[in-house]
Amino acid sequence: MPRYVALLRAVNVGGTGKLPMTELKAMCIDAGFADVLTYIASGNVVFSSKLAAAKVKAALEKRLQAYAGKPVGVVVRSADEIAAVLQANPFPNEPPNTTVAIFLDEPPARNALKDVKGQQDEQMRLGKREIYVAYGSSGMGRSKLKIPAAVQGTARNINTIAKLA
Template identity: 65%
Template sequence: MPVYIALLRAVNVGGTGKLPMPELRDMCEALGFTHVRTYIASGNVVFESRLAEASVKKKLEQSLEAYAGKPLGVVVRTATELAAVQQGNPFPAAAPDRTVAIFLDTPPPADALDNVSGQDAEEFRLGAREIYVFYKDGIGRSKLKIAAAKAGTSRNMNTVAKLLEMAQA
């Protein structure tokens, strides 16, 4: 059975995007997903489902909207796709906590990196359905804005590695 990783946008432990991870697990199980596991309180969930990726995304987004009363974005990857994200990291020697993959639903446009603002020491590259960013001076200090990344959600390479480990277990 396929293993999926769902990455939720705008989810945190407090404030407007609050979604406790036990509730996310229950939601996924109610949708018929099995072997559901969450990782840290920022909307990362690993599970199995016989459904196609698009159906998984649609069902989860519908359930999240019913819960939150507003649309919450979800990006879904298979375990194989997440492994490709990790292997495709163009900054393998960089600190994994300063390197992120911004996950998108579709391939980024070829000109996605032409219209960035606030760039200082950051480096970025396009992936299959990701934009990779290395924040040399740290994410917290960065003013970088990538318009093409607006609909995506980012995870650092430590989180990508942990989610992949969970998906392959």
């Protein structure tokens, strides 16, 4: 049975989208997913399912909307895809806690970084369905970086991706 990772967008970050991980786990079990594990409170869940990734995404989004009363973005990757994202990190010498992959549903356009605003010392690279960002010395908290192509994505730092993998 395939193993998946679901990454929820804007959950338990900065006081928005409160969702206890026990509730998320219960939703996954209710959807028929097996071997469900959550990782930290920012909307990361690992599980097994016989369903295809698109059906997993739809089942989880339906339950999350019923719970939250509004759409909650979900990105789904297979376990192998998560491992590949980690391996493809174009910034292996940058600190893993300030280097992120922004997960997208679709591959980014080749010119996805053209309209970036507020770039200081951040480095960016496109992945298969990700945008990698290594935040420079100013760090994520002080960064003014805006990536329009990533607005519907959800970011995880390399440390989190490694744990999920």
